[in-house]
Amino acid sequence: MYLRKCRKVVNGVTYSYWQLVESYRSERGPRQRVVANLGDMGHPARLGTAIAARGSQDVQQPGLTGDRVEPEWVEVDVSRVRVEQVRDYGAYWLGLELLGKLGLVEFLGTVMPLGREDVPWSLMATVLVLMRLVQPCSELEIAEGWFERSALGQLLGIPANKVNDDRLYRALDQVLPHKATLEKYLTNRLGQLFQLEYDLLLYDITSTYFEGQCAANQQARFGYSRDKRPDCKQVLIALVVSREGMPLGYEQLAGNRADVTTVEEMVEKIEKQYGKAGRIWVMDRGMVSEKNLDFLRKEGRRYIVGSHRGQLRQFREELASEEGWEEIAIGLRAKLVTPTGSEECFVLCRSDARGVKEKAMLARFEQRIEAGLQALTEACGKRRLGQGQVERRIGALLGRNSRARGLFKVQVGTREDGGATVEWQRRDEQSKWVQLQEGCYLLRTNVVGNAPELWRNYIQLTEVEAAFRIQKSDLRIRPIWHQKEERVAAHILVCFLAYVVWKTLGQMCVAAGLGNDPRKIIDELSGIKMVDVVLPIRSGVELRRRYISTPTASQAVLLDRLRLRLPGKESLLPL
16 A cells, blocks of 8 residues: 545645555556545655554555655754663563563553553553563662663663552562462463473472571571571472473472472373373482382382482493493493383483593592591501591591591590500402492383483483573572562463573574574663664754664674664654
8 A cells, every 4th residue: 555645626726635545456557545544644644654554564656745845954953963761671561572472561461450440450460471571680770770771661661750668569469369370371382382202201309598587488498508508597399391492390398308209290280281191201310219210110100210329230231231322422332221020211421521531539538537547547656546546537537527437447446544546448359340330320210212312311300400590590580579479379370481581592593503592582672772863953842762783783783683673763662
C-alpha cells in the first residue's frame, strides 16, 4: 500500500487530499484500489500512516509517502545542544527479544491475569527476570537506581515512579504459585525451539547460603556447603537438565539433606510433570545407594551412575589386564565389564591426567607421614614419651594424611624404662593396589551399550555443573538476603527463569557460530544506549528527540549473526 496525493477543483478553488491505495494482481494485470480517503494531512500524519501501511520491515516499498516531502529547516543553537537521560538499552532489549522467542511475557500474562494493580504482575515479573539476567542485584537496588538507569521503563511501558521495592517483593509473591506451570511450559517451548529430545536427564544438587539467621525459614539449615561457607545456613537446589543443559525442573530442599535421600523425590516430581517415559537418569556417585538403585529398577527405569571407588576392588583382575580397553579420547580408556548373572554392567575408566594428579597427591601425603613417623621415632629415642601420647600423635598424623594411611603399618611398643618405641614399615601389597587404581573410576548402569557411549552419556553431568556455575557467578543466586521462606523460593525461581533465557541465548550463539558464552554477548550489547537529545532553536522552543545509539562494528556483527535488528526511532515511546 502507498499514499497518493489527489487534487480537486471546486468553484475555482483547488483542494488537496490523500488516499491510501493498495496494489494487487488481477487476471488482467496489476491494478490499484482505494482503501481509504484520508483528507488533507500534514507531514507527521502522513508519515505515521505510511509506517502503519508498510507493515513488515522486510517488505520494501519505495515511494510509500507519495510526493516527496520537503524537509523543514530550523536554526539550532549548537552551543546549548545537550543529551539527557542516557539509559542502558542494548542488553535489556536483547533480553526482551529472547523472552519474546520463549513467549514468556505472554504466558505470564495468561497465568497472572490483570487485577486492580497499577502495573500488571506479569510485567513486574519480567523486570525481575531481565534484571537478574543483565544486572543481578537485590530488589532494593533495582528500585533505588538500576531501573531508572535502564531502558526497561521504555521497553515495557512502566513509569519509573511505579517501580519500588514493595511492588517488586509483591511480584515475587505473585509469580511463585506458578512454578510448576512455568517449568512445564518452558520445557515444551525449549523443545520446540531447539528440537530437543529429553531422553537423557542429568540430575545433581548444589547449595546456596544466606546472610542472616533465617530463624523463620524451616529449610535454612547448616549442612555440607559447596560454597565453602559452613558458617552460614543454606538451602539445597536439586536441578534436572537435558543433555544440552536445558532445565526441566528443580526443587528447593532443606540445607541439611543428604544427596542420597533426594533421588526418589526428584524422579517422581519429573515423572508427575512429564509422564513416565523411557528416559535414562544420569547421576554422580553421591546419589547412589542400593535402595535408590532398587527404586529405579522397580518400574523399569534406566540409569547411568557413578560408583563408589571401593567397588573397584572386585574388578582388580580386569584393571590389571591390558585386554578389552577402548580408547575414548587422548589419555582416556574404558572397559565394559558384565558380571555373570547380573542385570547391570560396569564401565572401568582410566584417565592418564587423573592418574598423574592422584599420584602427585599421594606422594605428598606419603612424604608427610614418613617425615612425621621419622621425627616421632627420633623423639622417642631422645626422651621418654608415654605410649598413649605417642599413639595420639600417630593417630593425628595419619588422620591429616588419610589418603596414604593405609600404606603404612605402625606399631607402638614400650621400653624397659617405660618409654614408648615406634616401629613402622610400608605395606607393599597395598602400595601395588593403590598404583593399579590410580586414575581409575567406575560407572554402573543397566543400559545396554558400549563403553565409549556410556561414558559420554555420563560425562554430560558437566552440563549440570555448568548450570550451577552460571547461576552462582553470572546470575548471582548467592548469597540470599531474603529471610521469609516464600521469598527465598521466589528468588530461586527468578534465577531459574533467567537461566532459561541465558541458555536460549547460548543456543542461538552456538547456531550462529559465536561460541557458547552469552555473558560476552550481553556485555558487548550493553554498550548500546538510549538517549534523549535536546535541540534549542531560535524561537526559544527546545526540540526533544529520543534515539538509540548507532551500534559499533562489532555490535553490528553480533546482531547480524544473531539475526536481530534494533528497532527504528518510530517504535520508541514519545517523550
